[in-house]
Amino acid sequence: MNVTVKTFAQLREITQEGSFTLTLPDNIVTMGDVITLLKSRSDKWAQALGANADSENTSEEGHENGSENGSKIVGKSAETDAGNNSSVLMARNQQLCDVNTHVESGDELAFFPPVTGG
Numbered sequence: 001m002n003v004t005v006k007t008f009a010q011l012r013e014i015t016q017e018g019s020f021t022l023t024l025p026d027n028i029v030t031m032g033d034v035i036t037l038l039k040s041r042s043d044k045w046a047q048a049l050g051a052n053a054d055s056e057n058t059s060e061e062g063h064e065n066g067s068e069n070g071s072k073i074v075g076k077s078a079e080t081d082a083g084n085n086s087s088v089l090m091a092r093n094q095q096l097c098d099v100n101t102h103v104e105s106g107d108e109l110a111f112f113p114p115v116t117g118g
Contacts, residue, residue: 001026001105005038007048008112011088014048024103031090032099034109049088049111087114 006019028037039046091110092101103109 001028001103003034003103003105003107003109005034006108006110008110010113011048011111015042015044029102030099031092031097031101031103031109034103035090035099088112089114 001024002021003024004019005022007015007017012018028034035049039049089112090097092103093108
């Protein structure tokens, strides 16, 4: 199964990879699995995604909003230590998701720091 992985801002700088196609083994089925795989690619990925990137954020801001098969969770982020105590957000097909979100062939998976402003 192939997915497109995109990184933005500081994560792109750390990993030195902006967008690439990743072939996933059959045992990779969730965003958490993808994070574990990416962290094993290099020290740069491990730094970018942090030591806790595959643990679920326990905040209550998320809502389950499934596709017909109930496999997609949107509106929830997984906060991680991204090497500088900031959060890493992730999205599947341009919808915020968490580590339990299932991935499918052809998905676009994005990793980025939180957006702030005023």
